[in-house]
Amino acid sequence: MTQAVPRLDGQVVLAVFAHPDDESLACGGTLATLAAAGAHVVVMCASHGERGSDIGPVRNDALGLERAVEMRAAVAALGIAELRLLSHPDGELRWAAVTDFNADILLFLRRHPHASVITFGEDGLYWHADHIGVYERVLTAVLSLGSEAPPLYFVTMPTGVMPEVVTAAKARGWLPPRKGFWSLVPESFGLHAKPHSITIDVRAFVPQKLAAILAHRSQMGADHPFSNLAEADARRWLGTEFFRRADIPGRPGTVLEQRCT
Numbered sequence: 001m002t003q004a005v006p007r008l009d010g011q012v013v014l015a016v017f018a019h020p021d022d023e024s025l026a027c028g029g030t031l032a033t034l035a036a037a038g039a040h041v042v043v044m045c046a047s048h049g050e051r052g053s054d055i056g057p058v059r060n061d062a063l064g065l066e067r068a069v070e071m072r073a074a075v076a077a078l079g080i081a082e083l084r085l086l087s088h089p090d091g092e093l094r095w096a097a098v099t100d101f102n103a104d105i106l107l108f109l110r111r112h113p114h115a116s117v118i119t120f121g122e123d124g125l126y127w128h129a130d131h132i133g134v135y136e137r138v139l140t141a142v143l144s145l146g147s148e149a150p151p152l153y154f155v156t157m158p159t160g161v162m163p164e165v166v167t168a169a170k171a172r173g174w175l176p177p178r179k180g181f182w183s184l185v186p187e188s189f190g191l192h193a194k195p196h197s198i199t200i201d202v203r204a205f206v207p208q209k210l211a212a213i214l215a216h217r218s219q220m221g222a223d224h225p226f227s228n229l230a231e232a233d234a235r236r237w238l239g240t241e242f243f244r245r246a247d248i249p250g251r252p253g254t255v256l257e258q259r260c261t
């Protein structure tokens with residue numbers, strides 16, 4: 001007998017990430033799952049991603065505006081209720097606007113004292129400095145609330161997943177680009193990350209997750225390995241997401257635990 005899936009009406013979930021596309025790639029399936037169960041899901045994105053995947057000295061504000069449009073499409077595809085797209089400097093999130101970004105997070109948490117929070121772990125998925133900066137800001141804000149700290153979940157990626165995706169894509173004739181996200185060494189994803197403790201089955205939401213990933217067209221382009229993914233592969237690689245609950249004092253919470261498979 002199938003157990004009834006608990007509803008989450010009235011629950012608020014804040015997901016904090018660095019760039020447009022982080023939310024979809026890291027845990028788009030979970031965000032869609034929570035939204036479909038009735039949670040009010042809010043994505044707070046620290047930057048417009050105006051430097052793209054090439055972190056360099058030049059801002060490209062036209063790209064930032066383009067990515068804002070893509071982000072709205074991705075959020076809509078996932079059924080997310082609210083987007084807070086901030087304008088902190090892409091590529092400098094670990095060092096710039098530290099107090100402002102901290103205040104953005106803290107203000108939200110004070111106004112939503114029953115929220116749960118999802119963000120990057122200390123490895124930033126693949127040691128991206130901006131992602132680590134988001135982890136630091138969120139953790140600082142959450143810890144400052146002491147015994148009233150919200151349940152905090154870190155999204156993680158087990159090692160081996162990304163190399164498998166890349167290997168399979170290469171077997172279909174895909175060639176990694178020389179720059180950008182998909183030029184990253186696939187083994188760096190999840191490298192030295194702390195093990196996950198929560199596994200969420202999001203296979204039912206793979207179409208929404210894939211649509212959200214593909215909505216970030218300026219980043220994915222035509223040369224990404226998901227461009228001609230077989231449905232079975234999409235379900236296998238995109239259908240499970242992994243988290244770790246932060247071991248900190250604070251309020252109890254079960255938003256992700258009760259979805260755990």
Ligand SMILES: [Zn+2]
Binds near residue numbers: 131
């Ligand atoms: Zn990112």
